Amino acid sequence: MRSTGTYAISTTLGESVQAFVPHPLPPAKPTLAPECYMEANRVAELALAHLSGVSGLVPSVDWLLYSAIRKEALLTSQIEGTQATLADLFDEEAGFTVSNIDDVEEVTNYLRAFRLVHDNLRDPGGLPLSVRLLSDAHRLLLDGARGSGKQPGELRRSQNWIGGTRPGNAVFVPPPPERVPALLADLERFIHDASQALPPLVKTALAHLQFETIHPFLDGNGRIGRLLIAALLEHWGLLPEPLMYLSGYLKQHQAEYYRRLSSVRTDGDWEGWVAFFLEGVAKAALDAERNIVVIASLLAADRRRLLASPKAGPASYRLFELLPMMPRFTIEQVRQKLGTSFPTATAAVKMLEDLGIVAELTGQKKNRSYSYQPYIALLTG
Incomplete structure (x- = not known):
């Protein structure tokens, strides 16, 4: 079985636990075999290319971005348990009364974080894709929301855990806090290493999982980790505009999503995770393409009625x-x-x-x- 990390003793809440410390990317011994991902990667890249092309059906790409970014914000927040709907979001933006305002605030905070990353990557003078940029996004994500007491914008200084009521019965214990800065620096180097022969979508899959494994913040890791996916699609020029909302696929297959992440840590099954991720990209791009066609048809029909x-x-x-x-x-x-x-x-x-x-x-x-x-x-x- 391929080893994907080591364990370190971490003491928190009076008990010592085995915290998982991932090896740096890319996977080694054995490395990812190209035949495991080449065809799925080709299908996913083709789906993204089709999505880019069909966006021209609508007079303004801003129309598409308005809805696509909000759907991503909504769905990534729903994975974490928020109950806000798209109508709630539209109502809040229109100044109407919204009952579940805390949930809506979490979604709008994600929108702000998303825009910050998107604008920096588009601005020649902006921050590159980096730990600093993700930390700035995290600060906006938790601003005034339920996680505002969870060190917004700061890497965690204490041990966290996933699942269970305490570290000793947790489903997964991420690396000790003192290991987090170096692990993130390794991840940043991997993202910017031009010598890597892996396709960008495969690198995106690996980077997302590595971020989730490091779990560098006390709260909001899932949302920032999924924002990282959109940022990497932008960084590597895979999609000219963020028109795809992958969180819809991840929410629909939430149990498998978490199982695939876990299987890499426990069994070294990078191939299973990459295959799941690439299939998700292909399906999400196809869904987004279909939605654009349907929306373009509605807008064209209503415009004709108005002009007539x-x-x-x-x-x-x-x-x-x-x-x-x-x-x-x-x-x-x-x-x-x-x-x-x-x-x-x-x-x-x-x-x-x-x-x-x-x-x-x-x-x-x-x-x-x-x-x-x-x-x-x-x-x-």
Whole structure:
């Protein structure tokens, strides 16, 4: 059996436990055999290429990014147990009352962390993909949320564990805290080592698992580890825009996800993990491609209905173009976005309502709220 790490004694809460310390990447003795991943990697890379191509069906890639990034934020948070929905997120952004505000705050914090990493990688003067950048993202992730007392932005200084009520009955005990900085430095070197012959997607799979094994923070490791996947896709130019939400696949196969991670540590089964990961990328890219086609069809059909209406005017056209990034709204928000008068904004909303494109939610005469419901239904379906 291939050895993937060693054990070190770590004492915490008055008991000594065996903490797992992973070997540096890439896997060795034996190394990953190309025949184990070549075909799956080809299929996954092709799926990503198709996804990149189909994004041109929609007039603005920002429309697609708005929904894709929010779905990733939502699904990665749901893996950790949050109950927020996409509609909750849209409501919160529109300023509507949301009942489970703590869960929504966790999702919006992930969005902020995601944007920070994305913007730095796009900015020539920004931080490279590094421990420092992930720590900055972690600070935003836990800002004001339930984990705010768990050293946001700082590597852990105490022993953590996964599963169980204490280290002694844990499912997995990550490395002792004093080993974490060096392990992360090794991981950072692996990411930036251009001499590695492994395909980028395989390297992404290995890096994600290594990060999860190190578990460098007291809280939020799963979400930052999945954010690392998106960052690596960007870093290696595998997807020009973050249009794929892999957390949907990982949530759907959550038990297998955790089992595959564990099997590497216990049995050295890197091949099983890489195969699972590559299949996930291929399926997630295909799902994202299908969603883009369906959304593009809805937007095109609704636009045709609007353009065919003799009563439609410039304000209603401009409002329609805002809907994919403002699916829940009030007339006052429309007035501000369009920079127009309240009566003009009201007339634009009424035009789209009469055509059945948007619907009023409250049934009230005043303080009305509106929704682009067919669009939201597609995103949440």
